[in-house]
Amino acid sequence: MTTKYVYYFGPDGTEGDAGMKNTLGGKGANLAEMAKLGLPVPAGFTISTNFCTAYFAQGRQFPPELKAEVEAALNKVQEAMGRNYGDPENPLLLSCRSGARSSMPGMMETVLNVGLCSTTIPGLENKTGNKRFVWDAYRRLIMMYSDVVMEKAEDIEPAEGKGVRMQLEHLMARLKKRKGYTLDTEMTADDLKNLCKQFKKKVVEVLGREFPDDPQEQLWGAIGAVFKSWEGKRAVAYRKIENIPGEWGTACNVQSMVFGNLGEGSATGVAFSRNPATGENKFYGEWLVNAQGEDVVAGIRTPNPLNEATKNPQNQHLPSLETAMPELYRQLDDVRVRLEQHYKDMQDIEFTIQEGKLYMLQCRVGKRTGTAALNMAMEMLTEGLIDEKTAVMRVAPAQLDELLHPIINAEAEKNAQPFLTGLPAGPGGACGKIVFTSADAVAWHKRGEKVILVREETNPEDVEGMRAAEGILTARGGMTSHAALVARGWGKCCIVGAGDLKIELAGKKLSVKQPSGGEVKLGEGDLITLNGTKGRVYAGALEMIAASENPRFKKFMELVDKFRTMGVRTNADTPEDARVAREFGAEGIGLFRTEHMFYGVGSDEPLFLLRKMIMVLGEKAKSARTKQQQEAAEQALAEKRRAAVYDLFPFVKRSIKATLEAMDGLPVTIRLLDPPLHEFVPQGPVKQKELADALGIKPFEVKKRGEALHETNPMMGHRGVRLGVSYPDVTEMQVQAIFEAAAELIQAGRQPHPELMVPVTCDVSELDDTKVIFDRVKAEVEGRLGVKVPCLYGTMIEIPRACLLADKIAKTAEFFSFGTNDLTQMTFGFSRDDIGGFLNDYLSKNLLEADPFQTIDQEGVGQLIQMAVVKGRGARNDLKIGICGEQGGDPASVRFCYQAHLNYVSCSPYRVPIARLAAAQAAIKAGH
């Protein structure tokens, strides 16, 4: 049996339908579906995606079977349209368009007006009585065909500006100039006829061969070009970015041409069955009389509004289709209603009116903003068009983001040119005056100014300035750099890694070289606007629109939770974060990082004491003359260490208590201290002196001990539980803080649910070692305060070995929480801080599908996670398992976590709704 490659669609006998997207591509499948619905689709046929694969496999040849199938389908088309292809009397013209499974806008080729040649032109002239139309169509065919079929598809790569299309454009421009025309429409039939002659001469000159004058040659050339464009540079590059497999292939849609430019009774337009920006249930679109589809999109003529109800200040003086062609508008509106009823979703449609007759050229599910997606979903649910599950599935989790942050007005941004781009680290928009230091940000903010903090890169000392700023812009750092992590945690607009940004800190100035050769220079106090969702920076103030206060948001999220089975917690380090996250629906804290309390708390004291503790831990006992003296010196140092550790106790306890209170009744996972010690050693001489004075040592000793703490690979150094192994006092102090804080809250009638989490575990022995302290302190505090404090004891799983030995680890750990940041680092051997040196090479060469720090690498890291889940639950069947890495807020990662049977994901507060939606969709997809 030979494979069927060609599928007819049209008034009678349509062979495909909307379910056949894989075979017919999105465009072909929808054309077939519309034709089946009886909508006025110009007849045509689709050559399937399977043929695309075969075409390349067979060395770009058309087998005879295909030719026969095409001939048969073309006969049906001719019959349906009442015209014949290549017929000198009443010629049928065809379009050849690509159409892949998923939309690849503008990435592949189209050829229109195929079939015009010396034998068919006179017939068409007669039939339309419009010579100008015919020669304009022929002009367009030559331009398009010579470019697409004769040049690109033959892999000819001309020098810049030397492509055939450019040269033809040049001829046309010269003609218009000579004649004094400004618009293409001013060209007469004779002008165009003459131009076509010149065009054909130029084609021979440039490409070395004649423009084909045979309709069959034109048709097969166009079909071949469409298929070849699947392997064209742009398409291949786009597929890499969008992860579209090369083996999918494109279909080729060959369809009868209809013309919106046959006079005042013809028109063309595009429309959405509802407003794609707001979701409003009003027919929305644009149209032009006597025009071809490309004219609407090209932006040369301002298109007219579709109807009266959707006119806006810019187009209210223009005629609507509703008033200009009321009967055709009624027909079109009827089509709109039928399509929505049929597809149960908002449709994006293209139509052409040829001499008073409506034709449907395309329909597809319309793209929409997050706001529109949410509004439509909830309205269609109310209308009974869709059910609850469908409504939940209708909003892409990432789209929720725009509902949570202020954004730049899209219209305003459309007309603005960014002077700098970087990585979109914190979503939304922000506008403010440039400041260059954290202190300035705080000071300017206090006096009521909105500021953007611009830094080379940020570090913990910048945190207060970051909080005070509307947005953050840095020259260095990646998506998981300090600035990015902190900003996302707060839902703050942030752009990092803007490599072209040069900062002159002393002069409080910045400059950015422009590709055009110029340079943008700005200084402190100048206004800039950030688009943190796209990573664009604009000079001046662009109009902002406030975070949507859509009342449907809450309702939608309630609906989402109806289907969600996996928990969603938040990563929060302060009571304020906890409160924000709780409002966004967080069901607890999955990661409370003790060390984050040491900065941004409005007081220098805890940070100072932490630094002091680090210094004292690094101290060595002086060597004494006798053994007794030596022992005494060591004992004294041990006591000094313990005192320095316990200096932090009141702050740690206060911070934990406030957070437990803010999350009253919900679990709070408190991770033991895991600070990069050497980062906490003050770098500046003032702070070094301060610390030295407090310790009674010389400032150079502070510097020296800082250097001693330096590690070659700190990420794999003396951190996490390893600190507690070396300095058990540090663990004890924290455990005591947790139990005292919780016990006091219980005494006050609250319901704290602390969970102690040990970081960087690689062996159960570490957990057992720490558990001794945990049990001892628990008993001590419970005895002293007379209350029982329930507290789970668990661990981060962030070291590959912990996954491999998860069965042993689960014997002691009551819960696991995957730290996918570190797990990804170790599994790949990729340092998050250094990946910038090669990640782009990997992504651009397609060696990696995605940045594994953004979305979980399911193949590798995911394999370890699944292993740990299976082994862990095998050893302890009620083991609670979550994830608290950055990827916890990434929809694809949330879906993976659901499939891996995790109990919950934890993410930054502003990603909690996104995670809730992603989790609900995963459950629905799994048939829940």
Place this chain on the structure above:
Amino acid sequence: MTTKYVYYFGPDGTEGDAGMKNTLGGKGANLAEMAKLGLPVPAGFTISTNFCTAYFAQGRQFPPELKAEVEAALNKVQEAMGRNYGDPENPLLLSCRSGARSSMPGMMETVLNVGLCSTTIPGLENKTGNKRFVWDAYRRLIMMYSDVVMEKAEDIEPAEGKGVRMQLEHLMARLKKRKGYTLDTEMTADDLKNLCKQFKKKVVEVLGREFPDDPQEQLWGAIGAVFKSWEGKRAVAYRKIENIPGEWGTACNVQSMVFGNLGEGSATGVAFSRNPATGENKFYGEWLVNAQGEDVVAGIRTPNPLNEATKNPQNQHLPSLETAMPELYRQLDDVRVRLEQHYKDMQDIEFTIQEGKLYMLQCRVGKRTGTAALNMAMEMLTEGLIDEKTAVMRVAPAQLDELLHPIINAEAEKNAQPFLTGLPAGPGGACGKIVFTSADAVAWHKRGEKVILVREETNPEDVEGMRAAEGILTARGGMTSHAALVARGWGKCCIVGAGDLKIELAGKKLSVKQPSGGEVKLGEGDLITLNGTKGRVYAGALEMIAASENPRFKKFMELVDKFRTMGVRTNADTPEDARVAREFGAEGIGLFRTEHMFYGVGSDEPLFLLRKMIMVLGEKAKSARTKQQQEAAEQALAEKRRAAVYDLFPFVKRSIKATLEAMDGLPVTIRLLDPPLHEFVPQGPVKQKELADALGIKPFEVKKRGEALHETNPMMGHRGVRLGVSYPDVTEMQVQAIFEAAAELIQAGRQPHPELMVPVTCDVSELDDTKVIFDRVKAEVEGRLGVKVPCLYGTMIEIPRACLLADKIAKTAEFFSFGTNDLTQMTFGFSRDDIGGFLNDYLSKNLLEADPFQTIDQEGVGQLIQMAVVKGRGARNDLKIGICGEQGGDPASVRFCYQAHLNYVSCSPYRVPIARLAAAQAAIKAGH
């Protein structure tokens, strides 16, 4: 059924045998075995190790069943010995000795002369007619018992110098001083009787209770103390070091006392059935007349030689047992022969002669040096005592080490005191004059001086000095530091991480504080001696003995290879290393590190060019005004880069060619460049200036680019295959060097077998990317030179993800080589360079069994290795798999590799024989 705890041994009805070590402990099992053989063993019984576990589980109590069993066994003993325990007329005295499954010398307790008390002393006086003997025995009992049973076993921890034993010693010393005695033997019966009285008073004073005068109380106290000593501090610490499980427990051997100190007809001694130092088949031992066993060991009296044949200059004037007691010597020699015939191995025995009667107190397999082990194995094989497999099993792989390196004369070392200790990084001994810089080492060496290079730590620039030195000593660094790796590779003596070493480089002086309070100060040119096997440093020159030229070594290794099934290759970076390794039996090179050719080659040029290349790779194209100019600038930079890369080509090719030639006919695995780039940026101003001049830039730019190369976690940074992904020229240059080198050798009639190995792979896409270059260059060189060059294409497996995705990776890779250094780093999240900060805490708390960089962590890293083997072979069944990490020369790791079905291990040249032996033993153990 109750467990049997007590096992009798003696002339009749012995219940145990040598096979019951787990139950009876090593000592008890051998006593039983000797008794069964009919050898004259004083009757006794063993309380089993199972009881030890039960004892601790039951709160240190003796259950009635045990008491009954002991009573029954004691009755048999009394019958056999013809004396009764506690009998006033003819009292039996007992010893209570510990004895675990594996020997823990001196770690647990012993009590002798148990059963002496006010009622039995008179009877013994009558029976022996030797009052002095009796009171001396009682004096010893009180000292030992009060210390072991009444103090230590009661967990009393006295202040230093305040222990009961010290106080009794003090009393005895005072008595001797008062009487003017120098030897204990000068004390008379009355002295001793009086002393015992004082002792008993002191015991009450110090411990608050009476010394027990009841034989039963004494016996049960002693038994309890032996068991309790299993959980004593020393024993627990020793078990941790030796990885002996706590649940094994110790047995307690209760045995009739026999006395070598009952006059001139009594004697005691220890002996080996062959010489344990040389392996010579001569009865070898020491004895003393009228003495107890402890006197032989204590070293107060110089012991006599056992026979005439083994007399040496130190003891040739002393009487041998052979001449002093010929009949007893004959009996003992007979025992020796029977034991060797029975055990088929050299025995370490203890004997006592009591009034003309020989008693055997212990026999066990004797410890021996590596030389002795090898000689004995080969001789016993010749004698027909053992078979070939047994001979191979008789030498511990680590023992071979001493056969390959010069060592310090053990006698000389015995009398010397080290002034500094460090980590034993490179085995053997070395003696030379101190130098403090690499340049000095080279210069002194040139003028014929033997030098020891003493450095804070070493780096690649020190390599020439390291080669010139006899040995290397550093203050910093671990077992896998630069110095350690390089030294082991060369089989050079090396001690690293000698933390107490203070170097004053300017003054060319070193100083080391001594525990005693003093300080050792040495300077350039002073002689020191290193014991690299033990990590000890001595001032002055100790006598060295040359590496054994034992002709049996070669024969033994031939025998070893008869049973070996797994291949052994070497890690070698130079033709010299390759030749050494080949002599040691390497069957190819498993790891040739291209980057190692850049230092220590006697020329600065390659290193300079490498540095230049790194600088140029780090260069960015200047931004130009127009697009054309920009493109031209980028093109120019690309050419400059390629030129800089190819500057290295002749050196890389020459080095590879020479190594392939040295390994002619054997495979050579060449790893693509994997240098830590920033380490190659010169630090000093002179070198920076030189490089800057060559590049036409300013020195500060060299510094700046060096800083730009700095990474936060270089181990997980831009390295290995990632470099080639970013800079394909670097890969191409190396591949071309390999193929040209091999092709030219083939043309010259040689048989090179290069294998290209890609490092740091984490995804098959990286291999595919590199393979394109490999295939292209292979075809190009083969075409140009007209020869086919067979070359496998494979990868290091050193990233956890590579193990997880080994099935995919094996689709492209033709071989795997586990890089267990990096794999261990990533699996644990342990930075090899930073582990020093916490490894000791982990080992001392027993959180880790061993340093995973020394021996493969089979549980975690091993799991990944096994996974990769199974997945890799599943995808490609002839996949060749090896290991080239540092652990490839560790016997336990070699055994693991055998069990994991690896094809070969690769290790440094001097460890090749060790790996061969370990592999053969693994095969024998597996039943091959």
